[in-house]
Amino acid sequence: MDSLPIQVNGLTRFYGKTRGVDDLAFTVERGEIFGFLGPNGAGKTTTIRLLMGLIQPTRGSARIFGLDCWRDATAVKSHVGYVPGDARLYEAMTGAQFLDFLAGFRPGIDPARRRMLVERFDVDLSRTIKHLSKGNRQKLALVQAFMHDPPLLILDEPSSGLDPLMQRELLTFLREEQARGKTIFLSSHLLYEVEQVADRVGIIRDGRLVAVATIEELKRQRTRRMEVAFSMPIDLAQLASVDGVQVLQVREGGRWVELGVSDGLPVLLRRLSELPVVDLVYAPPDLDSVFMGYYQRQEAITGERAR
């Protein structure tokens, strides 16, 4: 298998008149973790369903290891571990029966690997699936995707429903799989999650790819929000003069400020340490600030052209 794990070209899918995704183009290299980021309804699940050959493109193509995702869908599936966004499992089976059932289609599964995954993700195999909580179903969906040890993992919001501890465990596991040479396509609407593991990200909004960037580039684009409360009004100039810091809002007569931090955190912290801080919230990086960065840059480019 010399071909790229994923190669997408002009990929377009409409649902009647509704745009699912429009003219997507990107590749995923062997051995990388590629984050696929976008808000709800952006087109992540549509893209993944096209990759898995579950729906047909309106135009364009998607290839996995050189195979056409629609025409060669059966062959594609044997190379991929897939966690669907809405894990619809066989309700009447127990977890163990479900894994046995799937193993029937995928000969050669190593029982030790299956046991390791069940333990690691702490899956209760004895209960009927319809009686499992959302998180426990999700964990079972992870085990079935990783069980046959495929070279490519396609994961549609795999951490949804998992508690924070298990979310972290999943990210650790993905890094280990990458170290074993696996390629991972990870969709998420959580920037801070993707930032922890991905090498590159594709950002999708309203069905269109806004950008493909390395994590370093992405981090340069985004701003994080910080709220700081003080015991008395402060001189804002001390904060506003830090490079990479913007004062977004001031309330309570200068005793509460909201800052946008794109750079300069160490300098900012030194300044704050000299001020009468009583409380501080540093929000996780969010997707909106990334979009803002890209739109501002886009406007700057188009503005320059118009001049």
Ligand SMILES: Nc1ncnc2c1ncn2[C@@H]1O[C@H](COP(=O)(O)OP(=O)(O)OP(=O)(O)O)[C@@H](O)[C@H]1O
């Ligand atoms: N079966 C369908 N029929 C009609 N429209 C659909 C269908 N599936 C998706 N869409 C539409 O396509 C667009 C992209 O949806 P998609 O589910 O791919 O987004 P998403 O990024 O996965 O969002 P979420 O995170 O909410 O699952 C949305 O406008 C959605 O309403």
